[in-house]
Amino acid sequence: MADILINVIIAFLAGSLLLGLHRKIMARVQKRPGPPIIQHLLHSLKFFFKETAFPKTVSKPFYIGIVFILAAVWIVGVIVGPVTKNSLLILFGVYAIYKIVEHNSGSSSGSPYGKLSCVRAVLSAATELPLFAVIVLVYLKTNTMNIGGIISYQSVNGSLAVSIPLAALMFFLLLLTKSPYSPFAITKDKALVSGFETEHFGFLRGFIMFAESISWYVMLWIFLTIFFGHLSVVGYIIGMIVITFITSFINSVTPILNPNHSVMSQITIGAVCFVGTLIMIFI
Amino acid sequence: MDFVTLGGNLLGTISLGDIVLYVTPFSLFLFVVLLIFTLLIAISKTETQVEATFNKLGNTNVKVGLKEFKQRRFLSVICGIASAGAMITGDLFNFTLFMALIGILNIGIVSAVKQTSVLNSAYQYGLIAMMCSLPLFGGASIILASTGTLCLAILSQMHANPMVIFGAVLMLLGVIGESGVAPFFASKAEMFRTPGSPFIVIIHLSSLFIIVRAVEIFLLILW
Numbered sequence: 001m002a003d004i005l006i007n008v009i010i011a012f013l014a015g016s017l018l019l020g021l022h023r024k025i026m027a028r029v030q031k032r033p034g035p036p037i038i039q040h041l042l043h044s045l046k047f048f049f050k051e052t053a054f055p056k057t058v059s060k061p062f063y064i065g066i067v068f069i070l071a072a073v074w075i076v077g078v079i080v081g082p083v084t085k086n087s088l089l090i091l092f093g094v095y096a097i098y099k100i101v102e103h104n105s106g107s108s109s110g111s112p113y114g115k116l117s118c119v120r121a122v123l124s125a126a127t128e129l130p131l132f133a134v135i136v137l138v139y140l141k142t143n144t145m146n147i148g149g150i151i152s153y154q155s156v157n158g159s160l161a162v163s164i165p166l167a168a169l170m171f172f173l174l175l176l177t178k179s180p181y182s183p184f185a186i187t188k189d190k191a192l193v194s195g196f197e198t199e200h201f202g203f204l205r206g207f208i209m210f211a212e213s214i215s216w217y218v219m220l221w222i223f224l225t226i227f228f229g230h231l232s233v234v235g236y237i238i239g240m241i242v243i244t245f246i247t248s249f250i251n252s253v254t255p256i257l258n259p260n261h262s263v264m265s266q267i268t269i270g271a272v273c274f275v276g277t278l279i280m281i282f283i
Numbered sequence: 284m285d286f287v288t289l290g291g292n293l294l295g296t297i298s299l300g301d302i303v304l305y306v307t308p309f310s311l312f313l314f315v316v317l318l319i320f321t322l323l324i325a326i327s328k329t330e331t332q333v334e335a336t337f338n339k340l341g342n343t344n345v346k347v348g349l350k351e352f353k354q355r356r357f358l359s360v361i362c363g364i365a366s367a368g369a370m371i372t373g374d375l376f377n378f379t380l381f382m383a384l385i386g387i388l389n390i391g392i393v394s395a396v397k398q399t400s401v402l403n404s405a406y407q408y409g410l411i412a413m414m415c416s417l418p419l420f421g422g423a424s425i426i427l428a429s430t431g432t433l434c435l436a437i438l439s440q441m442h443a444n445p446m447v448i449f450g451a452v453l454m455l456l457g458v459i460g461e462s463g464v465a466p467f468f469a470s471k472a473e474m475f476r477t478p479g480s481p482f483i484v485i486i487h488l489s490s491l492f493i494i495v496r497a498v499e500i501f502l503l504i505l506w
Contacts, residue, residue, distance in 0.1 A: 057344070059330035061326055061481075062327050063330075076312065080308075087308065089309050089495070089499055090308060092498070093313055097316060099491060100320075103475075103484060107484070112334060112335065115332060118480075119475050119476060132494070132498060136502070139502065143506075
């Protein structure tokens with residue numbers, strides 16, 4: 001229990017600081033000073049103490065419950081990943097629920113911005129395909145879904161990033177999609193204000209930001225672990241900072257794609273990488 | 284391939300003749316999440332959807348009527364229970380039955396809506412779902428004919444012969460069509476424009492979770 005609590009706190013703090021760093025780098029690339037790196041963490045904590053109001057139009061149990069579900073599923077993500085190193089399939093399920101939260105927090109508010117974000121969340125389920133493909137490819141290569149087993153495989157046979165680089169590229173595409181201000185972030189397009197988060201404020205937004213920080217940490221941890229094996233603490237820190245730097249650089253110089261282009265780009269890149277990796281594994 | 288390698292440690296089995304239900308952290312997680320969502324659906328009221336009005340400065344509030352609300356809530360709760368059943372079942376035929384039921388219920392949930400675009404979308408999705416029920420059940424039948432069983436516990440220990448692979452491919456086609464995921468989601472997305480947030484969420488949730496479970500089942504059968 002203490003192990004879970006410590007890991008959740010580490011995930012929240014590290015995720016918040018990495019997202020703060022992400023925002024800082026984006027600002028510096030765009031020749032702005034940007035907020036301090038700690039700003040995302042301060043924002044998350046601040047929202048827990050702000051006054052909360054519920055719009056008249058909301059579907060209440062879902063409007064409130066969905067943010068708790070979001071926080072809970074990413075805590076499950078921490079338990080399945082860094083704590084117990086369990087099955088990758090459960091993490092696939094966790095990510096699927098994240099898509100549902102995007103969908104429902106948008107639609108349950110009654111806001112037209114949230115609603116459009118909800119419809120786009122259905123379209124953006126295309127991001128599930130690269131994740132699904134990566135999990136299958138890793139399984140074909142290592143014969144296990146267990147993260148502990150994948151680490152053991154790499155300690156004997158070397159890093160998966162070297163043997164199946166296109167699968168690593170596909171997973172990186174998923175990280176890029178999840179990162180703030182991504183060219184694929186069609187559910188949070190600024191034309192939709194804040195998309196599915198538009199009508200969530202006060203402690204509800206605090207929970208959303210808490211979950212987003214944990215999710216960023218968990219996704220980076222999974223990527224580094226399943227493609228580079230077990231790293232030291234310093235290795236994880238350096239890896240997470242490098243990936244955050246790369247995604248922030250890409251996001252700061254790339255405009256957001258329209259929904260159709262976003263979905264087709266993801267499916268095309270996913271399909272090419274999937275077929276390429278299959279050829280590398282079997283030939 | 285065995286359950287443990289895919290879904291984590293085996294927490295228990297429930298043997299019902301040749302149908303063996305099994306519980307792993309993976310299946311338990313999906314099952315519990317679906318029951319939580321089903322409970323939330325059962326107790327939730329719908330939102331009031333605010334829409335812009337043409338040629339006027341005001342907004343239009345779109346609400347779900349009481350009769351429509353009751354119909355859609357009933358179908359959504361059944362859909363949640365069917366999806367939870369599909370997550371925990373250890374029998375291939377039960378999985379296909381749950382899948383077909385989910386497809387029918389998804390159409391039912393939006394068919395009570397009085398919006399032409401939404402009904403058109405539901406109609407197109409219905410056509411795809413109907414067509415895909417043939418490969419769905421056909422695939423399961425071929426697997427039964429070539430192995431003599433539909434029990435996942437036994438199938439997972441068998442070597443996949445070419446007919447099993449053919450059956451699995453047909454089933455995959457059926458699952459994709461019945462759940463309305465890519466490349467069919469283009470028509471299905473329109474269904475989500477209707478108000479009734481607690482009901483439309485189960486359409487999306489059941490589709491995604493069915494795919495997650497289908498991945499496990501196909502890996503069990505084929506490797």
